[in-house]
Amino acid sequence: MKGSLVLFLILGLGIIASGLGVALLRNLFHSVLALALVLILTSALYLTLQAEFVAMVQILLYTGGVVTLVVFAIMLTQKLAGSKLTQMSRSVFKGFVISAAMASLIIYLILKYQKPTTPQAFPQELTYSLAQLLLNEFVFPFEILTLALLAALIGALVLAREEN
């Protein structure tokens, strides 16, 4: 019990610190690297919650896919080194006030209500029940999702295509 708390605190502080990096770093490329760190630490957090499959999907899709895509977009739209990439944030103070108010409201509501206090064991091996759920109860949303992915891929190609 103690060990899991220490592990959670280390991972949580790491996630918050790299999240601050995403929000505050001047260089956008460094922000993307901080985002990759957030995503990897989050997948480690999923491992501590016994969701191994999701942790792997997270690393493959987010860290492998999304971060690579964003780095490519930065390379295409800006110089990776030099003054063009640094960017001022606007209305930092107002943004801070609004975000802090939102965080305190959410945390107040979290602490106000009763919640389950101990982790429960999943009824079966999680990956097994995920497969069962995806191909029985959620098969229709699953198929819609494949359509949405196809539409997104074709849409992205059409949008970014050179017109002549």
Place this chain on the structure above:
Amino acid sequence: MNLSFYLILSALLFSLGFFTVITRKNAIGILLGIELLINAVNINFIAFAKYLGNPVGVVFVLFTIALTVAEVAIGLAIVILIFRVRKTVEADQIDWLKG
């Protein structure tokens, strides 16, 4: 380990993402903020799934991950398109719809 720890972590991460979205000038930076928001929500889903012993929450996380990847692909395509037309990706200067 109380469920509140996970919820508070996720609330903090969500607020950080919100802060990123409203303070970044760069459109790609705004997309990074949206990533943080969705990641915070995913942590909530997985924590609730574990603490209720119900795997349905994890199915939702798989859906959101797949949809986020699609969203980022579309978003970056739009950013590149805007850059090609306007030669900038700063959200302040993308104001075609202003009268």
